[in-house]
Amino acid sequence: xxxxxxxxxxxxxxxxxxxxxxxxxxxxxxxxxxxxxxxxxxxxxxxxxxxxxxxxxxxxxxxxxxxxxxxxxxxxxxxxxxxxxxxxxxxxxxxxxxxxxxxxxxxxxxxxxxxxxxxxxxxxxxxxxxxxxxxxxxxxxxxxxxxxxxxxxxxxxxxxxxxxxxxxxxxxxxxxxxxxxxxxxxxxxxxxxxxxxxxxxxxxxxxxxxxxxxxxx
Amino acid sequence: xxxxxxxxxxxxxxxxxxxxxxxxxxxxxxxxxxxxxxxxxxxxxxxxxxxxxxxxxxxxxxxxxxxxxxxxxxxxxxxxxxxxxxxxxxxxxxxxxxxxxxxxxxxxxxxxxxxxxxxxxxxxxxxxxxxxxxxxxxxxxxxxxxxxxxxxxxxxxxxxxxxxxxxxxxxxxxxxxxxxxxxxxxxxxxxxxxxxxxxxxxxxxxxxxxxxxxxxxxxxxxxxxxxxxxxxxxxxxxxxxxxxxxxxxxxxxxxxxxxxxxxxxxxxxxxxxxxxxxxxxxxxxxxxxxxxxxxxxxxxxxxxxxxxxxxxxx
Numbered sequence: 445x446x447x448x449x450x451x452x453x454x455x456x457x458x459x460x461x462x463x464x465x466x467x468x469x470x471x472x473x474x475x476x477x478x479x480x481x482x483x484x485x486x487x488x489x490x491x492x493x494x495x496x497x498x499x500x501x502x503x504x505x506x507x508x509x510x511x512x513x514x515x516x517x518x519x520x521x522x523x524x525x526x527x528x529x530x531x532x533x534x535x536x537x538x539x540x541x542x543x544x545x546x547x548x549x550x551x552x553x554x555x556x557x558x559x560x561x562x563x564x565x566x567x568x569x570x571x572x573x574x575x576x577x578x579x580x581x582x583x584x585x586x587x588x589x590x591x592x593x594x595x596x597x598x599x600x601x602x603x604x605x606x607x608x609x610x611x612x613x614x615x616x617x618x619x620x621x622x623x624x625x626x627x628x629x630x631x632x633x634x635x636x637x638x639x640x641x642x643x644x645x646x647x648x649x650x651x652x653x654x655x656x657x658x659x660x661x
Numbered sequence: 662x663x664x665x666x667x668x669x670x671x672x673x674x675x676x677x678x679x680x681x682x683x684x685x686x687x688x689x690x691x692x693x694x695x696x697x698x699x700x701x702x703x704x705x706x707x708x709x710x711x712x713x714x715x716x717x718x719x720x721x722x723x724x725x726x727x728x729x730x731x732x733x734x735x736x737x738x739x740x741x742x743x744x745x746x747x748x749x750x751x752x753x754x755x756x757x758x759x760x761x762x763x764x765x766x767x768x769x770x771x772x773x774x775x776x777x778x779x780x781x782x783x784x785x786x787x788x789x790x791x792x793x794x795x796x797x798x799x800x801x802x803x804x805x806x807x808x809x810x811x812x813x814x815x816x817x818x819x820x821x822x823x824x825x826x827x828x829x830x831x832x833x834x835x836x837x838x839x840x841x842x843x844x845x846x847x848x849x850x851x852x853x854x855x856x857x858x859x860x861x862x863x864x865x866x867x868x869x870x871x872x873x874x875x876x877x878x879x880x881x882x883x884x885x886x887x888x889x890x891x892x893x894x895x896x897x898x899x900x901x902x903x904x905x906x907x908x909x910x911x912x913x914x915x916x917x918x919x920x921x922x923x924x925x926x927x928x929x930x931x932x933x934x935x936x937x938x939x940x941x942x943x944x945x946x947x948x949x950x951x952x953x954x955x956x957x958x959x960x961x962x963x964x965x966x967x968x969x970x971x972x973x974x975x
Contacts, residue, residue, distance in 0.1 A: 544958040
């Protein structure tokens with residue numbers, strides 16, 4: 445295997461490993477550290493694809509993606525964590541051991557479902573495509589099974605990282621304008637969610653979303 | 662043929678004689694790091710010789726399970742040491758040196774010890790046996806899946822074949838499948854040998870015991886065999902990990918100079934791994950028992966990722 449293919453495999457592996465680590469850790473601060481690593485792995489995938497397929501605009505996209513997803517967004521989420529212990533996800537809807545086993549099933553599902561896409565091209569990037577789909581499914585799992593608002597934001601960011609990875613691996617990136625538009629939307633979404641979380645904490649004294657399904661006295 | 666048998670004999674002897682030295686070195690390193698004087702590297706051997714001189718004592722009501730477990734422990738680890746290519750890939754067991762068989766041998770010794778714990782009919786024995794079997798039952802899928810990930814690349818589960826292939830294609834070690842399998846197998850080795858964060862090897866507090874609770878009723882020569890078996894298990898598992906993921910130094914023939922060099926490298930690698938584990942233990946705390954299934958489920962997930970990576974990414 446060529447050096448580029450091996451590097452791409454390593455970057456895709458680090459990408460998936462970061463998603464698994466986010467599912468495993470309970471502390472939101474540790475999750476943001478792994479999110480930074482995942483953003484760096486995503487930027488690395490873009491750089492390797494740009495070098496491999498001689499698309500120089502992928503370098504600019506990689507720089508923008510790296511800045512946003514490895515630096516800005518994890519910093520925003522970490523700033524939203526206050527010193528109070530209630531931001532540590534203590535009671536997910538399914539416990540961590542069961543969610544790890546569910547992640548096993550999701551990874552296998554992603555590989556099974558993405559086979560028609562993989563068969564379209566015989567490149568390393570196409571073979572690494574199921575990794576992006578697996579991260580999307582793991583992000584959905586986190587979004588659905590965690591109670592605290594900040595954990596759900598982390599799941600949402602994971603979901604978006606996975607979608608971007610699929611875009612890079614399947615089509616060697618999207619046009620630079622679309623990438624900037626999507627990144628700006630994502631930044632806005634995280635900022636709004638942060639303000640919402642702070643408001644929820646100030647008014648209700650906690651951000652456990654399961655408690656907010658109905659009117660209380 | 663004779664050379665291969667000699668290689669196996671050398672491997673069994675070095676594991677038998679060197680295992681207490683490894684445990685002594687790990688304990689001495691921990692003592693030095695914690696600011697204590699420590700008993701010295703030869704202390705486990707002194708303990709073993711002292712225990713062998715004592716009169717054998719068995720609790721009333723125990724039967725064959727209690728009597729046979731220490732012997733089975735040492736025997737299984739000795740056979741595993743003969744099979745695994747620790748020093749050279751030309752071991753005496755040849756085609757019978759299967760990775761799944763080696764894993765099964767080590768599990769057999771765990772099961773024998775758990776049965777012995779149940780045989781004593783004490784509360785500690787039963788509690789320790791049930792905890793030990795929970796940990797083993799969760800570690801088995803992880804170890805077998807990691808084995809599968811390694812065997813899928815080579816096309817067979819024959820240990821000398823796997824080690825020889827890894828020696829030949831060194832670049833394979835940097836692939837995601839091998840790295841993930843290394844981490845998964847590392848966590849399983851910590852669980853199977855009863856080291857932190859799964860079980861504290863130095864504890865005497867009942868609530869935190871797993872391995873110690875099972876062997877609480879042993880004394881005299883039986884206890885000496887149990888401790889020797891535990892030390893041999895640690896050496897064999899560390900040797901297995903280093904043969905699979907850091908095989909440099911393993912001889913591919915049976916020439917005497919190559920064997921001597923390979924012996925020295927094996928001793929160095931095992932001591933280095935043991936020192937790493939001992940140093941990390943100084944800074945770690947034991948996981949609460951209900952968190953251990955989480956750790957092992959995570960290691961199972963990493964092993965499954967290794968298998969998917971080896972099938973789909975290569």
